[in-house]
Amino acid sequence: MANALRSNSVAMPAARKAAGFRLSSRQREWIAGYLFVAPDAIGLLIFVGAPMLLSLSLGFFSVSGFGEYSFVGLANYRRMLGDPLFWQSLKVTVFYVVMLVPALYVCGLGLALLIQADTRFNGFVRTLLFMPQTVSLVVVGLVWQVLLIDKIGLLNRLISALGVGGFSWLGDPRLALIMVVVISVWFLMGFYMLIFLGGLQDIPREYYEAAKIDGAGPVASFYRITLPLLRPTSFFVLLVSTVTAVCGSQTFDLVYIMTRGGPANTTSLAIFYVYQQAFLFNEYGYAAAMASVLVVVLMLITVLLFMLTRGGRFTYD
Amino acid sequence: MSDKTKADAPNGAKDRPGPSRRTVLAGGAVAAGATALSFPYVSRGLAAESLKFWQFYAPGGGVATQSKWFEDMAKSWNDSHDVKVELVYVPNNAYMDGTKLPTAFASGAGPDLFIISPGDFLRYYNGGVLLDLTPFIDKAAQDDLFPGVIANRMVDGKIYGLPMEVEPMAMYYSVDAFNEAGLTEKDVPKTWEDLLTVGKKLTTDKRFGVLFETAPGYYQNFTWYPFLWQGGGDIQSKDGKSAFNSPAAAQALKFWQDAVNMGVSPRKVLGGGGWDVVPNLASGYCAMQNVGIWAISQLHENAPNFKYGVFKLPTPPGGKYVTVGGGWAFVANAKGKNPKAAGEFCAWALGSMSPDSIERVVDWCTKAKSDMPPRKSALEKGKEAYSKGFLKVFADDIYPGARAEPRVPPPVYKAISDAIQACQLNGQKPEEAAAAASQQIDAFLAGYKGAPIL
Numbered sequence: 001m002a003n004a005l006r007s008n009s010v011a012m013p014a015a016r017k018a019a020g021f022r023l024s025s026r027q028r029e030w031i032a033g034y035l036f037v038a039p040d041a042i043g044l045l046i047f048v049g050a051p052m053l054l055s056l057s058l059g060f061f062s063v064s065g066f067g068e069y070s071f072v073g074l075a076n077y078r079r080m081l082g083d084p085l086f087w088q089s090l091k092v093t094v095f096y097v098v099m100l101v102p103a104l105y106v107c108g109l110g111l112a113l114l115i116q117a118d119t120r121f122n123g124f125v126r127t128l129l130f131m132p133q134t135v136s137l138v139v140v141g142l143v144w145q146v147l148l149i150d151k152i153g154l155l156n157r158l159i160s161a162l163g164v165g166g167f168s169w170l171g172d173p174r175l176a177l178i179m180v181v182v183i184s185v186w187f188l189m190g191f192y193m194l195i196f197l198g199g200l201q202d203i204p205r206e207y208y209e210a211a212k213i214d215g216a217g218p219v220a221s222f223y224r225i226t227l228p229l230l231r232p233t234s235f236f237v238l239l240v241s242t243v244t245a246v247c248g249s250q251t252f253d254l255v256y257i258m259t260r261g262g263p264a265n266t267t268s269l270a271i272f273y274v275y276q277q278a279f280l281f282n283e284y285g286y287a288a289a290m291a292s293v294l295v296v297v298l299m300l301i302t303v304l305l306f307m308l309t310r311g312g313r314f315t316y317d
Numbered sequence: 318m319s320d321k322t323k324a325d326a327p328n329g330a331k332d333r334p335g336p337s338r339r340t341v342l343a344g345g346a347v348a349a350g351a352t353a354l355s356f357p358y359v360s361r362g363l364a365a366e367s368l369k370f371w372q373f374y375a376p377g378g379g380v381a382t383q384s385k386w387f388e389d390m391a392k393s394w395n396d397s398h399d400v401k402v403e404l405v406y407v408p409n410n411a412y413m414d415g416t417k418l419p420t421a422f423a424s425g426a427g428p429d430l431f432i433i434s435p436g437d438f439l440r441y442y443n444g445g446v447l448l449d450l451t452p453f454i455d456k457a458a459q460d461d462l463f464p465g466v467i468a469n470r471m472v473d474g475k476i477y478g479l480p481m482e483v484e485p486m487a488m489y490y491s492v493d494a495f496n497e498a499g500l501t502e503k504d505v506p507k508t509w510e511d512l513l514t515v516g517k518k519l520t521t522d523k524r525f526g527v528l529f530e531t532a533p534g535y536y537q538n539f540t541w542y543p544f545l546w547q548g549g550g551d552i553q554s555k556d557g558k559s560a561f562n563s564p565a566a567a568q569a570l571k572f573w574q575d576a577v578n579m580g581v582s583p584r585k586v587l588g589g590g591g592w593d594v595v596p597n598l599a600s601g602y603c604a605m606q607n608v609g610i611w612a613i614s615q616l617h618e619n620a621p622n623f624k625y626g627v628f629k630l631p632t633p634p635g636g637k638y639v640t641v642g643g644g645w646a647f648v649a650n651a652k653g654k655n656p657k658a659a660g661e662f663c664a665w666a667l668g669s670m671s672p673d674s675i676e677r678v679v680d681w682c683t684k685a686k687s688d689m690p691p692r693k694s695a696l697e698k699g700k701e702a703y704s705k706g707f708l709k710v711f712a713d714d715i716y717p718g719a720r721a722e723p724r725v726p727p728p729v730y731k732a733i734s735d736a737i738q739a740c741q742l743n744g745q746k747p748e749e750a751a752a753a754a755s756q757q758i759d760a761f762l763a764g765y766k767g768a769p770i771l
Contacts, residue, residue, distance in 0.1 A: 063423075064444055065419055065422060065423045065444060066422055066423070066444035066445055066446055066652075067425060067652075085735075145585070146587070148585075149583075149585055149587060149602075150525070150583045150584055150585050151522065151523055151524070151525070151583070151602075152523055152602065160522075165522075166580075168583070168584035168585055170584075170585050171531060171583065171584025171585040171742060172584060172742075173742060173743045259532075260414070260532050260533050260534060261533060262531070262532060262533045262738055262742065263531070263533075263584065263738060263741075263742035263743060264735070264738040264739045264742050264743035264745075265533075265735065265738065266743070275416075276731075278419075279415070279416045279419045279420070280414060280419075280727060281727035281728065281731065282419060282440060282444065282727065283727075284423065
């Protein structure tokens with residue numbers, strides 16, 4: 001036995017030496033972990049990280065759209081300062097965000113509260129409310145365009161029965177952006193309702209029962225229990241809906257289909273103006289510079305939200 | 318060997334059923350490679366060397382005869398040539414103001430052949446991707462093209478696009494709407510003032526009197542130019558500076574503004590836009606519509622029972638009749654994979670003196686579509702079609718006053734578009750809008766180095 005042990009202890013270093021590349025189980029786990037993450041990380045790097053870096057650097061070039069690049073330094077950024085249409089598009093975007101984000105929050109939460117009880121009827125209503133999300137935005141835009149058309153659209157017919165009429169919902173500069181917000185809310189609220197439903201279902205029922213025993217009514221329960229415990233969900237909803245409003249594809253699609261930025265640029269959101277400069281005017285460098293500014297604005301908003309919520313951590317004490 | 322491998326495997330692995338980790342990784346690599354090869358970027362180099370021809374006349378589209386014309390043309394070429402042509406359909410909206418074509422060129426993957434309107438000509442010419450087609454077109458065929466039609470596809474005497482058609486703008490009206498309002502053919506408006514007065518009579522609580530395009534875009538500018546020209550206005554003066562700050566521009570802007578303010582014209586149009594005659598005029602949304610010659614075939618195919626009339630654009634006080642003649646042209650990509658074959662194709666299809674080529678233009682303009690031909694021989698050959706019906710009205714009354722659609726660089730287009738939109742839909746003073754647009758155009762022209770604006 002002793003001999004066997006001795007010979008074993010002599011043989012081990014030699015074997016290790018022979019298989020010098022052999023990894024420890026910890027190292028193997030470490031590598032396996034990274035390999036599992038690798039497809040996602042590589043995908044993100046190629047399809048998100050690299051385009052972002054390229055877009056950022058394009059902002060310092062004049063790009064013809066036909067293979068010609070020339071370095072122009074900060075010229076695109078200086079041009080932005082003197083471009084009234086860029087500032088107009090930022091103004092439109094701010095109005096859009098200010099109207100859309102609170103509306104989505106209120107509608108999403110309100111609907112979730114109304115149909116949170118797990119009944120068959122509520123299941124049906126949830127499906128109905130989520131249904132717009134399953135339809136192509138092009139179809140949504142076209143259908144709403146017909147519903148809102150001047151004189152003969154459904155909405156105009158309904159209100160003309162009340163003796164009011166003659167509105168051009170998408171053709172009047174005072175109404176067009178509001179209508180885009182309304183349709184965006186209609187389209188998106190089902191999604192945010194589901195997120196709020198998830199948040200509501202995470203709140204233990206016992207809290208409400210205890211509050212009820214203590215004499216709290218529904219309003220007090222909402223403000224003292226529901227809202228504080230929904231803070232992580234609210235944070236998520238506010239962040240995602242703000243990003244959606246500033247540069248989401250939904251926002252762009254609706255404007256593109258329904259108004260093309262009109263009437264008179266009143267629905268020309270920043271993301272739409274970036275698109276116009278890039279794809280209609282072949283000003284890819286200028287468009288990239290504007291997109292970079294939008295990214296910085298979004299990052300600032302995100303940082304602000306994280307600061308307000310102490311780094312996205314929520315305590316309930 | 319396999320026994321030894323099994324014996325050396327880590328604990329438990331030798332008994333584990335199924336493929337080893339190494340096999341899975343190798344399989345994954347093969348699958349990833351296969352997937353990558355299926356991407357167009359990778360597989361493009363392996364694809365057959367056919368010429369890709371991008372256009373928007375898809376089978377099952379708005380007018381069946383038009384897609385068939387394209388298919389017949391491609392088949393005829395493919396039956397007699399080694400280098401084949403493959404038709405690629407791009408939806409209309411994605412083609413005109415969309416991302417597909419610019420993105421393809423930006424990534425160096427533009428189509429070998431495509432169609433463009435004069436509004437987009439400078440963008441692609443200045444980008445250096447339009448092939449000079451002159452060497453492929455016989456002298457006789459070059460002379461056969463109407464000079465006013467080919468001018469805006471030429472730079473320095475060279476031809477960079479072969480037009481398929483000429484599409485003059487006119488006014489269409491619904492006969493039933495006229496009858497309802499107690500109007501007859503004699504009441505067809507001849508002046509701008511008449512148009513608004515008649516439009517007012519035709520306006521009801523369910524119908525607009527007259528429709529102009531309302532969506533911002535190249536098409537809206539195209540339809541507005543005749544009203545600018547009729548009062549003697551223009552975009553650029555002979556000294557190369559902006560001519561937009563003029564009474565004629567302000568007058569034309571005010572005309573469209575008045576139409577909306579009086580409630581005669583809508584702020585939004587139905588269907589695909591102001592070019593789409595069936596959802597607007599034939600559906601009864603409006604009684605008169607500012608639209609081009611192509612509407613004849615649209616109505617013939619999609620609303621055959623609709624009764625309508627056509628008249629030439631009315632004129633302002635002291636003005637002169639002018640309309641605009643748009644139309645699309647075949648162009649070849651100078652940076653494509655076989656520019657020579659692409660150039661030969663364009664000339665074979667639309668720019669040769671062979672009977673087939675002339676007949677093809679006649680067929681497109683009189684059977685597939687309803688257009689005026691860009692070639693003298695085609696007008697002669699199709700004279701029977703142009704001697705009757707609405708094509709005769711266009712040939713005799715409307716087309717003789719046509720001026721080619723101007724080719725303008727995007728910043729000039731945008732300045733004019735903003736002026737039209739601001740006046741038509743946002744109540745801006747026309748004089749102020751014209752002055753602001755003119756300033757922007759001058760600022761751009763000061764540094765512009767591309768081909769001349771026409």
